[in-house]
Structures are given as structure tokens and as C-alpha cells.
Amino acid sequence: MALPTYASPLERAWYYTYLVICGVVFLFLIAPILIVIPLSFNAEPYFTFTPKMLTLDPEGYSLRWYDTLLTLGHPTPDAVRDSSWWSTVWERATWVQAAKNSFWVGLWATVLATTLGTIAALGLSRPEMPYRRLIMALLISPMIVPIIIIAVGMSFFFAKACVAPDSAIGAIFGVFLSDKGCLANSYLGVIVAHAVLGIPFVIITVTATLTGFDQSLIRAAHSLGANPRTTFFKVIMPLILPGIISGALFAFVTSFDEVVAVLFIAGPAQQTIPRQMFNGIREAISPAILSVATILVIVSVLLLAMVELLRRRSERLRGVTPR
Amino acid sequence: MAEATQELLTTADGRPLKAALAAAQSRAKRRAFFLVLPLLLFIILTFLVPIGYMLKRSFEHDGFASSAPALVAWFGENRGFDPADPPEEAYAALVEDLARMQVEKTTGMAGTRINYSVPGSISMFKKGAREAKNLTPPFRDSLIAIDPEWASPALWRGMASASHVYTTEFYLVASDMKLNDHGWARGEDKERIYLYLFFKTFVISGIITVLCLLLAFPVSHLLATLPMAKSSLLMIFVLLPFWTSLLVRTSAWIALLQEQGVVNDLLVGLGLVSDEGRLTMMYNMTGTIVAMTHVLLPFMILPLYSVMRVIPPSYARAARSLGATSWTTFRRVYMPQTLPGIAAGSLLVFILAVGYYITPALVGGADGQLISNLISFHMNKSNWSLAAAIAGMLLAAILALYWLYDRLIGIDRLKLG
Known part of the structure; x- marks a missing residue:
């Protein structure tokens, strides 16, 4: 101005x-x-x-x-x-272990949230979707409900969500669960919790991309003889990919930054970077925390640059389609 | 005539068009729903069910009911007993249970349950259980000889109520109610910690929301009115904090604001503050408010910006050309158009602030704690039902605000970055 x-x-x-x-x-x-x-x-x-x-x-x-x-x-x-x-650093150093845990938990939570979220967003953006408003409110709510409430609920429930290690389910999922076969104190528990927290971001970004998406393109693909799978991978996916990727990045950052659920449902083995930082700030605060912080700032600069590039690409792509 | 038209409207294979359309529509509905179904099931299993389970826990505690079978049976048969003067058989059942608790080591569990509504009873239970097997009839007198409080009507009311596994007591306790000799009543003023903390949480969240709005308004306006190239560049200042780890931002504020921190050093260096008079800005309410305002500011700027971006500048120019002063133009023409953004940003910031945990836990010290921290405190003390009840009350408040947000703004208009 x-x-x-x-x-x-x-x-x-x-x-x-x-x-x-x-x-x-x-x-x-x-x-x-x-x-x-x-x-x-x-x-x-x-x-x-x-x-x-x-x-x-x-x-x-x-x-x-x-x-x-x-x-x-x-x-x-x-x-x-x-x-x-x-190699001992790689195997034993506390911060390196925390970084590895954060990375793997973040990766699987992102895969879970993005896959489920993208498919659901496709359904939600169809005009025929019944109960859209209600379902949307439910799917966004993990972002609105205080994390402490989610963490308390999960810590109660995951402690009870157990399978017997010698049962059929236990044989398949046992390795992902805790020693007692429970979701509490297990990697799977943390991954599931982080996926829940990441889902609203995926839903929001992907549905936002889909609002500019011309639904008649799907009908066009069908009329030209494409089956639903081909339609998805050849027509829908390339157009909404920027939205999916930025949703995935949001989900990853949410997991990478999350500490409350980890504090409540994870065991000592699932030490992540935020948890290590949280304990570090609470106990003896040393500039080592700031060196981790610096590394994380650099990571977030890179992520931000990536999201910005995607957003511009998405706007360019959407500029081509009518509306 | 009407009948003739209806007969005409059929599909190629002769079905009525109306039915065919309905079938096609319901097929499309089902298809859309099946796409959402996997995620819906996932969220129900991993989000709704745990929260429902937590709410169930808030109504449930079997600490006393499971460890005092004789007394539970007696209460079951004598529902209308007078808590001011229970008969000897009730005392006999109590002594029997106390002796059993000592053997089965359930005294702590049972005492804790009563302790929620009648503070101080846990030590009575421990002492009573230790002595129980040496007590002789009449049990009423021998128990009173240990502690006269065993005849307290409040205690008997508490035990009668705790003999049920399901109870609303934790919600009463979380509303600062206490059980006295005549029933449930408001606790004394200085004991009203829970509602006070709820009130404080809402007031602090309100302050943070107002601060965010005051800081966000000029900045969003600048971003919305600058040419795209410049505003994209300045937007980095908003988006970088948004993408930076919360713990990074919190530790940065500790580095800045603590007594030996950068801001205090700067103030001392400039001679504004003496070395002894360093300001305490961290580990108290100030720390919580400053750090949370910083953390939540992008959530105010982004919705404000997206509303301001689409306000046509010609309206303000028209107002000016019609003789309005710049203040009137702002107040009567510009500001009303930004209201949707103000509402969206303020509600979002307020909702997020009310449930905040990490920042107050790390920088709040003693007086900067919010309701989430109290829930965490009771979780760590294994007061699970009480923690769940406080969480249930917080959840009710949040859901009311969420409903309001959906009503005023619509959740499908929530945008990120």
C-alpha cells in the first residue's frame, strides 16, 4: 500500500x-x-x-x-x-538414536496418513458424498481437540489394546508391538498416534487442491475407456500431486515435532528428538539443545522452500484447467 | 396428460428415468462413501474409541468397590441408612474389609478412592487396616478409639458412594465440590483450584488471542496490500516460524528471556536495568504468554491475510473520495470487511491456546501452568479417573468452540499456509 x-x-x-x-x-x-x-x-x-x-x-x-x-x-x-x-556413534549416541526414531516414525506415520487421507479426500470432494460436513468435522478434529486429551485417551486405550503373542494376530503384528503385545510402549502405537495427528493436514491440503479440480476430467477419462485405476494414476494423481506432497510434508513435520503423545504412550525405546529436547529443557538445559534447534531450523527452511515450490507449481497447473 | 409424460420419461432399456437416476445417485453416494470409509474406520478406532474410553474412565473407579466386598454388600442391602449413625453391623463389615485390605494389600487403592471426595481418609485407612485384626467388638467404639473420624457422616457418605464402580464423583471433584457431613458442597475459596485454573486458562487464552490479533492485523494488512513479489518474500517471516519445531521456538524464548538471557543482557548493557534488577520474564505467566503468542501468531496472520487479500481497494478509495477521513474509512469500510478473518483467526487461536501443553510446561514455572498441565499432573500421580474427568470437561469446552467455529466459518474453509 x-x-x-x-x-x-x-x-x-x-x-x-x-x-x-x-x-x-x-x-x-x-x-x-x-x-x-x-x-x-x-x-x-x-x-x-x-x-x-x-x-x-x-x-x-x-x-x-x-x-x-x-x-x-x-x-x-x-x-x-x-x-x-x-559406527559406535551411529549405533549408540543418544541424539543419533533419537533422530533415527523420529525419522522412521515420521516416515511411516506420513505414509499411513497420506494414503488414507488422500483416498478419503477424493471421496469427500465428490458432490454426492453423504454426511460430508459431519465426517469432515470428525476427520479435522484431531487438529482441534487438545493433544493432551488425545494422548490421555490413547494412553488408556493403547495399554489395553493388546494381543496374545502366541495368537495368529500376535504372530503377524507381534514385532511391531511392545514385549507384552500391546500398542502402548511400541513403535506401532507412536506411528498410529502420529498418523491420526497428521490426517487433518492431509485432508485440508488435498481437498483444497481438489476444489480447483475439474471433475469432468474423470468422466472424460472414463468415456475414453480408462478404468478407475488408470484414471487415478494418469489423470487425477498428476494434477493433485502438489497437494498430496505438501499434505505429506505437513504430516511429517507434525510427527517430527510431536512430543506429548510420545511422552504418554511411548516406552523408553521410542526416544524421539522432540522428547529428548523436552527432557533436556526440563532437566539440565545446555546449549546442546540450541545446536539441535539450529539443525532443525535448517530442516524447516528446506521444507518451507519445498512447500513453496509445490504451491507455485500447483497454482500454475490449476491455472491451465478452467474455473 | 401428466401420466402420459411420465410414461415417456424412461431410459433406453425401459426403466423409469426417475428410478434410474435415483439408483445412479445412490451408487455414486456409495462410491464416495467407500473412498472415505478406510480413513473413517481408522479414525474411529484410533481416535474416537480412545477418547470414548477415556470418558468411560472418568465415570469409573473400582478401587473401593473391589476391595471392600463386605461393606459393598451391606450398603447394597441398606440403601437408606443414616450416615450420621451407621449401625454396629456396618462397622463390623468395615473392620472385616479393613483386615482383608491389609492381607491383600489393597488399602492404598481403597483409601485413594475415598480420599478424592473426603480428603485425609487415606491415612485413616492405612492406620485402620494395620490395627483391624486386633480390634474387638463393639467395633464402632474400637474404631473410634483409633480415630474419631471413623464416625464422620462425610466418610460414610463417601464410602457408600464409592461402593459403586460407576460414579459422577470425579466431575464433582473437578468442579471443586467436597463431600461434607451433609452431602456435596462447594469447597472453601482457597481450595477451589480446578475451576480457578479453568477460568485462568480461558483468561490467558483470551489475552493471547487479543495480543495475536493486535500484532497480526497490521502485518496481515501489509502483506495483503503489497505487490505479490514483495509479500511472498515477507511471508517467509510468517511461514518459517510456522514450520519450525515448537520445541525450537520454546527453547529460543528461554534463551532470550531468562534472567541470564539475551534480552536481560541487552537491557543491562544499555543501562535500562541494573544487574541486580534483571527482569523475571521466564518460568512465569509472562513467559507463557510471550512464547504462546509467538507460537500462535501465524494461525492468526494466515486467515486474516487470506480475507484481506480479496478486499477490493476501490471501496476504501471510494470512501475517501466521498469525503470520509482515513480513520472513518478504516472503521466503517475496511474493518467490517475483515471481520470473517478476525473471527476465524481469533477462534482458531483461542481453541489452540486453551488446550496448550508443551509451552506452559516448559516455560510456565509455577504460576504459568494451564489446565492441560493439571491433567498431565494427575496422570503422573496415577489419578486416572480425575485426570479423565478434567479432560472430559476441557473436551466439552473445546467441542462447543469447535461447533461455533463450524457455524461461523465452516471447517471446510480452514486453510494452511
């Missing part, structure tokens, strides 16, 4: 105040995220800039907090860093 030429001096003053206010809000939004990056290179165990850091003295900066990410939980942190040392 440029200032019109007829603006009075008072309006001019207000306009510049307004710009300053906006600047302050942008600063408020971004400063906390940017501040963790230099702080994570602190040479001292403080959460603030030391005088040495302020004078840009190289001695004030170090990679020691990044190093603790590798050595925490390592049986011989000070040994020579040969290949066996590094």
Missing part, C-alpha cells in the same frame, strides 16, 4: 508508524528463530552472548555443542575417531 499523494502530514506520520509496527512484529516472529543459530556456537555453557562472541573473537565460538550430539551416550567419547568410533 503506497501512500496516496493527497495524504495529510498526520497520515504520513501514521503510515510510517504503521511500517515500524510491522517491522517490529516481523522481528518478533523471526528473531527468536535466528538467535539460536549464533548461540549454538557458544564456547561457554551459557544461553547468551559472551563478551568474546560480541567482539567476534574466534575463541568465543566453538563446535563443542555439536560435538556433544555425537558423544552423548557414546561409551568412549574421547577415543580416537576412527571408523569404529563413528
Whole structure:
């Protein structure tokens, strides 16, 4: 909004105040995220800039907090860093284990949420869908209902959701469940919980993409002799793919960032990065947390860039179709 | 004439057109529904059923009912007994049960159940159970000799009520009600922690919503009125926090606001605050409000922005050309058009704030805790039914707000980024 030429001096003053206010809000939004990056290179165990850091003295900066990410939980942190040392890091280091857990849980939760969510979104966007409003409200509700309520409900229910290890179901699913054959304290339990939390995001993004989708294309494909599978993979999928991928990214980030459900339903084996951070902040807070935070900020910058590219591609694609 | 037209309207294979259409429509309906069905079943099994199970737990506690069979049987036969003066046989049943609890080690379970409605009874149960096998008739007098509270009408009311597995007591306890000698009544003012915390949670959520609105309004306006290229660039400032881990943002605020943190160092460095007078902005209510406002701000900016984006600037120009001052133009022409965005953003932020857990748990200290943290506290103390009852009350409040959101804005208009 440029200032019109007829603006009075008072309006001019207000306009510049307004710009300053906006600047302050942008600063408020971004400063906390940017501040963790230099702080994570602190040479001292403080959460603030030391005088040495302020004078840009190289001695004030170090990679020691990044190093603790590798050595925490390592049986011989000070040994020579040969290949066996590094393989121990891969097998034993606490943060590396947490990262692996977060990644796998996030991946499977995303696959589950995206598959089920995309198919459901296709049904929801059809004009004939019965009870659409009610079902939509139910499917979005994991995003609205406080996570603590979901976590409490799941912790009660998953402790009871058990199969006998020697039964037929136990033989198939036993490896995914806890030692007692329950969903509680198991990877499957955490994956299911995270999938539930990711589903609203998939539904929202995919139905949003489908609102610009020309339903007559489906009829056209059918009339040209395509079966439903071909229609989906050759006609629908390429057009809504940006929506699916950004929904999947949302689902992945939701899982990757989720800590409350993990705290309530996971066992000690399912240590994830957010849980490790949560415990770290609660107990002895050290700049090691900030070095993890820095890595996560870089990850989110990459994800954001990806989503933006997808969104633009989707808008371009939709620009071609009528409506 | 009408009959003739109806006969004409048939499909190629001779079926009435109306029936054929209905069949085709219901087939299409079924097809759409079958696409949604797998997810619906998944959500029912992993989301609705657990929450239903939690609600069932909020009405259920068998700690006393399962460990005091003699007394449960006596209560079953004597429904109209006078809690102010139970007969000797009731005391005999009680002593029998106390002796059994000591053997079966269920005293804690039973005492805990009574303790919810009659605080302090758990220690009485422990002491009574230890002595039970040495007690001699008349049991009434020998129990009173241990602790006169054994004759308290409140205790007998509590035990009679706890002899049922299903109860609404946890909702009463979560509404700060206490069992006294005459029945359920409001607890004393200083004991009213639950409703007070609900009230506080709503007030803090309201404050956060207003702060978010005040911060979001100018920014959304700027983003909506700038040329697309510039606003896309500035949008990063909104979307990056949105995509950044909540724990990253929370730990960043700890780094910024704690007593030895960046903001305090800056203030001391500028000489605005003395070294001893460092501000306490973390581990209290201020910390919770600041960090949560930051976390929830994008949820206000995004809906506001999407509404402001489509407001035609010509309306404001028309108002100005008709002689309105810039303030009048804003108040009478621009602002009313942003109301849908304000409603959507405010409700969303408020709903999310009311149920917030992580940020208050990490930066709230003692006085910045919200209702979610209390649920977690009772879960950790194994007060499952009470935790479930508080969660049930929170859920009711959230569902009411969700219904309002659907009514005013419509959930299918919820957008992300």
C-alpha cells in the first residue's frame, strides 16, 4: 500500500508508524528463530552472548555443542575417531538414536496418513458424498481437540489394546508391538498416534487442491475407456500431486515435532528428538539443545522452500484447467 | 396428460428415468462413501474409541468397590441408612474389609478412592487396616478409639458412594465440590483450584488471542496490500516460524528471556536495568504468554491475510473520495470487511491456546501452568479417573468452540499456509 499523494502530514506520520509496527512484529516472529543459530556456537555453557562472541573473537565460538550430539551416550567419547568410533556413534549416541526414531516414525506415520487421507479426500470432494460436513468435522478434529486429551485417551486405550503373542494376530503384528503385545510402549502405537495427528493436514491440503479440480476430467477419462485405476494414476494423481506432497510434508513435520503423545504412550525405546529436547529443557538445559534447534531450523527452511515450490507449481497447473 | 409424460420419461432399456437416476445417485453416494470409509474406520478406532474410553474412565473407579466386598454388600442391602449413625453391623463389615485390605494389600487403592471426595481418609485407612485384626467388638467404639473420624457422616457418605464402580464423583471433584457431613458442597475459596485454573486458562487464552490479533492485523494488512513479489518474500517471516519445531521456538524464548538471557543482557548493557534488577520474564505467566503468542501468531496472520487479500481497494478509495477521513474509512469500510478473518483467526487461536501443553510446561514455572498441565499432573500421580474427568470437561469446552467455529466459518474453509 503506497501512500496516496493527497495524504495529510498526520497520515504520513501514521503510515510510517504503521511500517515500524510491522517491522517490529516481523522481528518478533523471526528473531527468536535466528538467535539460536549464533548461540549454538557458544564456547561457554551459557544461553547468551559472551563478551568474546560480541567482539567476534574466534575463541568465543566453538563446535563443542555439536560435538556433544555425537558423544552423548557414546561409551568412549574421547577415543580416537576412527571408523569404529563413528559406527559406535551411529549405533549408540543418544541424539543419533533419537533422530533415527523420529525419522522412521515420521516416515511411516506420513505414509499411513497420506494414503488414507488422500483416498478419503477424493471421496469427500465428490458432490454426492453423504454426511460430508459431519465426517469432515470428525476427520479435522484431531487438529482441534487438545493433544493432551488425545494422548490421555490413547494412553488408556493403547495399554489395553493388546494381543496374545502366541495368537495368529500376535504372530503377524507381534514385532511391531511392545514385549507384552500391546500398542502402548511400541513403535506401532507412536506411528498410529502420529498418523491420526497428521490426517487433518492431509485432508485440508488435498481437498483444497481438489476444489480447483475439474471433475469432468474423470468422466472424460472414463468415456475414453480408462478404468478407475488408470484414471487415478494418469489423470487425477498428476494434477493433485502438489497437494498430496505438501499434505505429506505437513504430516511429517507434525510427527517430527510431536512430543506429548510420545511422552504418554511411548516406552523408553521410542526416544524421539522432540522428547529428548523436552527432557533436556526440563532437566539440565545446555546449549546442546540450541545446536539441535539450529539443525532443525535448517530442516524447516528446506521444507518451507519445498512447500513453496509445490504451491507455485500447483497454482500454475490449476491455472491451465478452467474455473 | 401428466401420466402420459411420465410414461415417456424412461431410459433406453425401459426403466423409469426417475428410478434410474435415483439408483445412479445412490451408487455414486456409495462410491464416495467407500473412498472415505478406510480413513473413517481408522479414525474411529484410533481416535474416537480412545477418547470414548477415556470418558468411560472418568465415570469409573473400582478401587473401593473391589476391595471392600463386605461393606459393598451391606450398603447394597441398606440403601437408606443414616450416615450420621451407621449401625454396629456396618462397622463390623468395615473392620472385616479393613483386615482383608491389609492381607491383600489393597488399602492404598481403597483409601485413594475415598480420599478424592473426603480428603485425609487415606491415612485413616492405612492406620485402620494395620490395627483391624486386633480390634474387638463393639467395633464402632474400637474404631473410634483409633480415630474419631471413623464416625464422620462425610466418610460414610463417601464410602457408600464409592461402593459403586460407576460414579459422577470425579466431575464433582473437578468442579471443586467436597463431600461434607451433609452431602456435596462447594469447597472453601482457597481450595477451589480446578475451576480457578479453568477460568485462568480461558483468561490467558483470551489475552493471547487479543495480543495475536493486535500484532497480526497490521502485518496481515501489509502483506495483503503489497505487490505479490514483495509479500511472498515477507511471508517467509510468517511461514518459517510456522514450520519450525515448537520445541525450537520454546527453547529460543528461554534463551532470550531468562534472567541470564539475551534480552536481560541487552537491557543491562544499555543501562535500562541494573544487574541486580534483571527482569523475571521466564518460568512465569509472562513467559507463557510471550512464547504462546509467538507460537500462535501465524494461525492468526494466515486467515486474516487470506480475507484481506480479496478486499477490493476501490471501496476504501471510494470512501475517501466521498469525503470520509482515513480513520472513518478504516472503521466503517475496511474493518467490517475483515471481520470473517478476525473471527476465524481469533477462534482458531483461542481453541489452540486453551488446550496448550508443551509451552506452559516448559516455560510456565509455577504460576504459568494451564489446565492441560493439571491433567498431565494427575496422570503422573496415577489419578486416572480425575485426570479423565478434567479432560472430559476441557473436551466439552473445546467441542462447543469447535461447533461455533463450524457455524461461523465452516471447517471446510480452514486453510494452511
